[in-house]
Structures are given as C-alpha cells and as structure tokens.
Amino acid sequence: MPIKQISVVLPVFNEESIIEKLAKEIEKNIEYPMEFVFINDGSTDNTLETLKKYRTEKKNTQKKIIDLARNFGHQQALMAGLSSVSPDSDMIVVMDADFQDAPEDISRLINQIEKGYDCVYAVRTANSGSRLIDFSTKFFYKIQKLFLRFTIPSNAGTFSVFNREVLDNILEFKESEIYFPGLRAYVGLNQTGVPVKRGARAYGESKVGKMGLLNLSMSGILGFSIVPMRAIFLFGVLVTIFCFFLGIVIFLLKISGITKVMGVTTILIFMLGLFGIQIMFVGIVGEYVGKLFIEAKKRPRWIIRKVIDDK
Incomplete structure (x- = not known):
C-alpha cells in the first residue's frame, strides 16, 4: 500500500x-x-x-x-x-x-x-x-x-x-x-x-541523567512483568525450607556433641545478610505498590x- x-x-x-x-x-x-x-x-x-x-x-x-x-x-x-x-x-x-x-x-x-x-x-x-x-x-x-x-x-x-x-x-x-x-x-x-x-x-x-535512565529501566521491567514478585515468593519458600533443615541439623549436632554449634558472630552475620535481602525485596514490592498508587489516581x-x- x-x-x-x-x-x-x-x-x-x-x-x-x-x-x-x-x-x-x-x-x-x-x-x-x-x-x-x-x-x-x-x-x-x-x-x-x-x-x-x-x-x-x-x-x-x-x-x-x-x-x-x-x-x-x-x-x-x-x-x-x-x-x-x-x-x-x-x-x-x-x-x-x-x-x-x-x-x-x-x-x-x-x-x-x-x-x-x-x-x-x-x-x-x-x-x-x-x-x-x-x-x-x-x-x-x-x-x-x-x-x-x-x-x-x-x-x-x-x-x-x-x-x-x-x-x-x-x-x-x-x-x-x-x-x-x-x-x-x-x-x-x-x-x-x-x-x-x-x-x-x-x-x-543530555537532559536524561543517570536517575532518569534508572527510572526508565525500572519501568521497562516492572511495568511488563510480575516475575520479580514471584521470585521473591520463591526465595522466601527456599529460605524457609533451608532454615527448617538447618535447625534440624544444628539440633542433632548439639545433642550428639559431634561438633560445636555456630557461634553468635556467625549467626549475626547470617541474620544481617537476610535483613539486607528483606530490605531489597521490600523495595521491589514498594515499586509495584507505588506504580499502583500512581495509576489509581488517574491524573x-x-x-x-x-x-x-x-x-
């Protein structure tokens, strides 16, 4: 044509x-x-x-x-x-x-x-x-x-x-x-x-700074997929399963006296690592909630x- x-x-x-x-x-x-x-x-x-x-x-x-x-x-x-x-x-x-x-x-x-x-x-x-x-x-x-x-x-x-x-x-x-x-x-x-x-x-x-590129990148991913949300859920399931079995192993090691249980420092490092991951995941969820908030106002x-x- x-x-x-x-x-x-x-x-x-x-x-x-x-x-x-x-x-x-x-x-x-x-x-x-x-x-x-x-x-x-x-x-x-x-x-x-x-x-x-x-x-x-x-x-x-x-x-x-x-x-x-x-x-x-x-x-x-x-x-x-x-x-x-x-x-x-x-x-x-x-x-x-x-x-x-x-x-x-x-x-x-x-x-x-x-x-x-x-x-x-x-x-x-x-x-x-x-x-x-x-x-x-x-x-x-x-x-x-x-x-x-x-x-x-x-x-x-x-x-x-x-x-x-x-x-x-x-x-x-x-x-x-x-x-x-x-x-x-x-x-x-x-x-x-x-x-x-x-x-x-x-x-x-250029009129688009690094933050502008970052915002555009986030829209390019979060605006077209809920996979990050599902990944967070699956990660939570895996961590829960891991912690459950880790608890069993630590309990068995303690009652058997085979080896010493991990010290306070190791546990604190592990907890801080999980805390950092949680903050990151909350940020991802917050991005989705923020987008819903913007769309809901229909300005x-x-x-x-x-x-x-x-x-």
Missing part, C-alpha cells in the same frame, strides 16, 4: 540551538508528503519561539506545535505527540531531537516499511562511550529477557517508523508509567530492526497549554 503522508513526532526540551537544523535535515530525507508534530516539553529556553519561527518559514510541510503546560518527561511528551498525529497520516516516525538519531537513517527504516513491515525500529550498534552505562545497559536487557514473556529488542530505543495500525494499538495503552520501546514491542504485528550507528550528542548536554498524563497548527 503506497504511503500517503508521514508524521514525524519530535519531543523537544531545551533544544533551541539544534531543533530547526534537525527539522530541515529530516525534510531532506523524507520524499513523501509530511507533517511535523513538535512537542515542547516545558522548555525553559527559546525552543518554543524557535519552533514558531520555523513553522512560518515553509508552507509545503505541515507543522504542528504541542506546547505542554510544564515538563512531563520524554515518554509522556512522546505519547502526547502520537495522540496529536493527523488522521491523514498513515506512517509515523518517532525519534529524539538531539541529533543522536541520524536523519539520513529515516529512509533506511522507510525502505523496510515499503517491503511490508508494520514497524521498523533502529538498533544501536555503537557503544555510548561510558563503560558504566554500557555495562548497565547490557545487564538491563539480560534481566528484561529473563523476566518478560515477550521480547523487547536489545539496544532499540525510541527511533522507529510504524504504520497506522501500530499507532492505533499504542494509543490504546493508558498507563501513566510509560516505556515506549516496551509498548511498541507489546503490540507485536510484523516488526524488524535495522542496525544504525548512534553518534554522540551534537550540541548541548492526566499531560496537560496541553496550547496547540499551534494550520487549523
């Missing part, structure tokens, strides 16, 4: 120095009629003014600006943008606005869509440059594969192209805690990945201050 129009969804936060250049590069790499959906995620610099100016420069590409009331976070801003895609668009491109996702790779993803895929995502092949982040990323994906009943592709972030069917299914998800690569993978349908080199940030500094996932478009 021929592509009628492509919507490019770009969440933006304090990117006044690069957003116009990025948009123009994207235009060069898309041959189809297109629209931009910019989501200004509470920027504190001149990003909004830059977008307004760029919107008036060229009329053959539709440009829509979603100005959020404050900073709601990248994932929420992305969902706000997807909710505002034109009904005329039958193909959607989502990517970050920091030039780490190369505009020239868009055509490579679209080429795969034209072969009949419903969704094509970019798979990063280059390391981040930080050993800690690279190690943490590999560990995260291994844990994810262990816990989840479906596969979230490794090293596949936001950058992707998908059709209207995938978009409509993604918009059915109403949770507040969002991990977009997980939602995209959960939809299923006919998906494939394209290897890309993700370069260093061209301008400025708006984002608030739009103003929509600026041609209508």
Whole structure:
C-alpha cells in the first residue's frame, strides 16, 4: 500500500540551538508528503519561539506545535505527540531531537516499511562511550529477557517508523508509567530492526541523567512483568525450607556433641545478610505498590497549554 503522508513526532526540551537544523535535515530525507508534530516539553529556553519561527518559514510541510503546560518527561511528551498525529497520516516516525538519531537513517527504516513491515525500529550498534552505562545497559536487557514473556529488542530505543495500525494499538495503552520501546514491542504485528550507528550528542548536554535512565529501566521491567514478585515468593519458600533443615541439623549436632554449634558472630552475620535481602525485596514490592498508587489516581498524563497548527 503506497504511503500517503508521514508524521514525524519530535519531543523537544531545551533544544533551541539544534531543533530547526534537525527539522530541515529530516525534510531532506523524507520524499513523501509530511507533517511535523513538535512537542515542547516545558522548555525553559527559546525552543518554543524557535519552533514558531520555523513553522512560518515553509508552507509545503505541515507543522504542528504541542506546547505542554510544564515538563512531563520524554515518554509522556512522546505519547502526547502520537495522540496529536493527523488522521491523514498513515506512517509515523518517532525519534529524539538531539541529533543522536541520524536523519539520513529515516529512509533506511522507510525502505523496510515499503517491503511490508508494520514497524521498523533502529538498533544501536555503537557503544555510548561510558563503560558504566554500557555495562548497565547490557545487564538491563539480560534481566528484561529473563523476566518478560515477550521480547523487547536489545539496544532499540525510541527511533522507529510504524504504520497506522501500530499507532492505533499504542494509543490504546493508558498507563501513566510509560516505556515506549516496551509498548511498541507489546503490540507485536510484523516488526524488524535495522542496525544504525548512534553518534554522540551534537550540541548541548543530555537532559536524561543517570536517575532518569534508572527510572526508565525500572519501568521497562516492572511495568511488563510480575516475575520479580514471584521470585521473591520463591526465595522466601527456599529460605524457609533451608532454615527448617538447618535447625534440624544444628539440633542433632548439639545433642550428639559431634561438633560445636555456630557461634553468635556467625549467626549475626547470617541474620544481617537476610535483613539486607528483606530490605531489597521490600523495595521491589514498594515499586509495584507505588506504580499502583500512581495509576489509581488517574491524573492526566499531560496537560496541553496550547496547540499551534494550520487549523
């Protein structure tokens, strides 16, 4: 089926120095009629003014600006943008606005869509440059594969192209805690990945700190699986069985006089170890309870201050 129009969804936060250049590069790499959906995620610099100016420069590409009331976070801003895609668009491109996702790779993803895929995502092949982040990323994906009943592709972030069917299914998800690569993978349908080199940030500094990456990682695991809860239960069963038999062994050793029973120091170390494990498990349970608390309040996932478009 021929592509009628492509919507490019770009969440933006304090990117006044690069957003116009990025948009123009994207235009060069898309041959189809297109629209931009910019989501200004509470920027504190001149990003909004830059977008307004760029919107008036060229009329053959539709440009829509979603100005959020404050900073709601990248994932929420992305969902706000997807909710505002034109009904005329039958193909959607989502990517970050920091030039780490190369505009020239868009055509490579679209080429795969034209072969009949419903969704094509970019798979990063280059390391981040930080050993800690690279190690943490590999560990995260291994844990994810262990816990989840479906596969979230490794090293596949936001950058992707998908059709209207995938978009409509993604918009059915109403949770507040969002991990977009997980939602995209959960939809299923006919998906494939394209290897890309993700370069260093061209301008400025990353807006997502280590805590932001940690929160996203937790959402990527706890938001799609209850296996950690079951693992806690099974561990508790195993510890109970172990302690039961250990008690029998200690009792038999004591009454037989074969050897001395473990001293107070050994018992204290053992108890402190179990106490640390208990605290960790309570923290995991707390994460689930916290997510339930957030979802139960059903607050708006984002608030739009103003929509600026041609209508």
